[in-house]
Amino acid sequence: MRLEVRELAFGRGVFAAEDLPVGLILTRYTGPAVPWSEVPEAEVAHVIKQGQRWVIPGAPARLINHGCAPNCDVDDTLGVLALRPIRAGEELTIDYHTASAADVAADPAAYFWDPRWTFACQCGAADCRRRIDGWRVV
Numbered sequence: 001m002r003l004e005v006r007e008l009a010f011g012r013g014v015f016a017a018e019d020l021p022v023g024l025i026l027t028r029y030t031g032p033a034v035p036w037s038e039v040p041e042a043e044v045a046h047v048i049k050q051g052q053r054w055v056i057p058g059a060p061a062r063l064i065n066h067g068c069a070p071n072c073d074v075d076d077t078l079g080v081l082a083l084r085p086i087r088a089g090e091e092l093t094i095d096y097h098t099a100s101a102a103d104v105a106a107d108p109a110a111y112f113w114d115p116r117w118t119f120a121c122q123c124g125a126a127d128c129r130r131r132i133d134g135w136r137v138v
C-alpha cells in the first residue's frame with residue numbers, strides 16, 4: 001500500500017506510506033460522471049472536470065487536499081502524479097485551482113468559478129494564496 005488516509009484537524013488527508021518516485025501515478029479520480037447541472041450539492045467541492053462532465057470521485061483521490069505548492073498534479077486521464085519525489089509520511093497535495101493559459105484560452109467557459117469552491121487556504125506554503133476564490137492562470 002503506497003498511500004494512507006489520516007484524520008486531520010479539519011477533515012482527512014492522503015499521505016505517502018512509503019517513499020514515492022516522481023512521475024508515478026499514485027491513484028486516480030474515478031467515479032460517476034455527470035453534467036454540472038446534476039452534481040449533488042454535497043459533491044460540489046469534490047468533483048473534478050473531465051471533458052464536458054464532472055466526475056464524482058471515490059477515496060482516496062477525493063480526500064487529497066489542496067496545496068498552493070503541491071507535490072502532485074492531475075493528468076488528462078485523472079491520474080494523480082507525483083511532481084517530485086515524495087517522502088514517506090508527507091501529505092499529498094494538488095493545486096485545485098490553477099490552470100494553464102493555453103487551456104483557459106482554448107475553452108474559457110470551462111473555467112467559470114462557483115462561489116462554493118471558495119475557501120481559506122492554510123496549506124502553510126511560503127507562497128500560499130490564503131484565499132482561493134478564482135482560477136490562478138499560469
Ligand SMILES: [Zn+2]
Pocket residue numbers: 067068069121122123124125127128129130
Ligand atoms: Zn495555500
